[in-house]
Amino acid sequence: MEAVVKDVEESLLKKLRDNPLDYITLNKIGYIYLHSNNLVKSEEVYLKSININPDQFEPYVSLGLIYTITMNLGKSLYYLLKAKLFNSESEELIKSIEEIYSAIKNKYSSLSQEEINNLFNEAMSLLDKEFNQQAIEKLLILLVLIPENDLLIEGLSSALIKNNDYDLSILILNDLINKYNSPLAHYYIGVAYNFLSKPEKSKFYINRSIELKPSLLNPLLSNKISIRKDYEEEYLNECPICKSKDIELNKVFNQSFLSINYNIINPIRQWYLCKECDLIFANPRPTKRASYNYSVELFLDNRNKYNLDKLMLESNAYNDRLNNILKFKKHGKLLDIFSDTGIFLSIALEKDWEVFSVEENDLKSKFIKSIYPEINIQCDINSFSKEKFDVITLWENIERIIDLDFCLKLISKMLKKKGLFAISFHNRNSYISKVISNNEPIWSYPDYVYIYNKKYLVNLFEKYKLRLVDSQIVWRKYMSNTELYFIKD
Ligand SMILES: [Zn+2]
Secondary structure (H helix, E strand, O other): OHHHHHHHHHHHHHHHHHOOOOHHHHHHHHHHHHHOOOHHHHHHHHHHHHHHOOOOHHHHHHHHHHHHHOOOHHHHHHHHHHHHOOOOOOHHHHHHHHHHHHHHHHHHOOOOHHHHHHHHHHHHHHHHOOOHHHHHHHHHHHHHHOOOOHHHHHHHHHHHHHOOOHHHHHHHHHHHHHHHOOHHHHHHHHHHHHHOOOHHHHHHHHHHHHHHOHHHHOHHHOOOOOOOOOOOEEOOOOOOOOOOOOEEEEEEEEHHHOOOOOOOOOOEEEEEEEOOOOOEEEOOEEOHHHHHHHHHHHHHHHOOOOOHHHHHHHHHHHHHHHHHHHOOOOOOEEEEEOOOOOHHHHHHHHOOOEEEEEOOOHHHHHHHHHHOOOOEEEOOHHHHOOOOEEEEEEEOOHHHOOOHHHHHHHHHHHEEEEEEEEEEEOOOOOHHHHHHOOOOHHHOOOOOOEEOOHHHHHHHHHOOOEEEEEEEEEEOOOOEEEEEEEEEO
């Protein structure tokens, strides 16, 4: 008998040498190793099979079995639950999962609260170090022991999402909802559905989480401010730029998990896509006044918090931007729109530009004036409408401008012929937006109203006689910025 198995093994291995991506053959080899008790080799082969094709039932079940035998219970549970995604009806599988639950309860039932806390802290520190898989396995064990713990649900959901395990996250959280109706579980199912491009489902679960627990509208403010119901916002039934009515829901986020909204801007942000022009816009959209009030609160909150690393990063970025401008324009009149706290202005002054500024936030403009009294700074772009500039810059704020058409008309009018217009923005098509940051931060700034990609802006600006002459992708700490440079024809 053994000789026959050896022959089969040989012929399968030969087949694999001819086609190393043949995952079905890998599963057969894994099966032979598993049943001849060579667990190490079997594990290796099945893991390779999943690596080649992650959408199959058998290797997950077999790995679950291997880890049950080796008493690696968290890992076992992870792989059995993964298998359930491909065959939720299998009675044998459901029984195996039940057995793991009992084994976990038996093994850990004698743990004191302190020991459970230690296990939890270990898992969270694995998560901090981006060891997501190991963190998930520990957190799955803890979920069996303390299922109603919000921190645990949050940690496990974040780890699964970072691991791109969206379906698994929905499966586990749904199970929790059936048992405990957890608001946080609803919220994270909503997040997972965003990544699966199912915005209507996302909207349902995120709204449900708020109904169950209204304080989820401002978790970062720890309930210091009561929830308001009358956000200043407007509903749009057409694309705000091209006016097409062909618009649809694209993503839904509760932004307050990443950004403080000061209870001014509705943190449940519905992002709509215009199928005609490809713009993504907030709908409902916060009003100009809400956006202004938000920027005041944000400034007051951060006024005395100087983060030297951030200042250095920003100074370097602005220095590079000015060097780019110098490739096209050596000197003259420069208008900076949305000057924020004036770092770019300081660099332009150093290089002997005649500097003008628009900063609509009074607190920020007073702050800039206190450092650079010589700068002509106005709160309304219209104040400069009769002037002509060699260079106009708009760094990192185009996403906040509601009346973009009005603003671009004015910019085009205020630029001298062959004048330069420079912007930077968070590009939703950038590598980091798509892959590394898992798409999330860009969608979670409360006062962003439109989200762009490069092609969109280049096409749009052409209508205002602004022609692209240079573009750069600049990586900063957590985000990449795309910078575009245009010449007025
Ligand atoms: Zn449109």
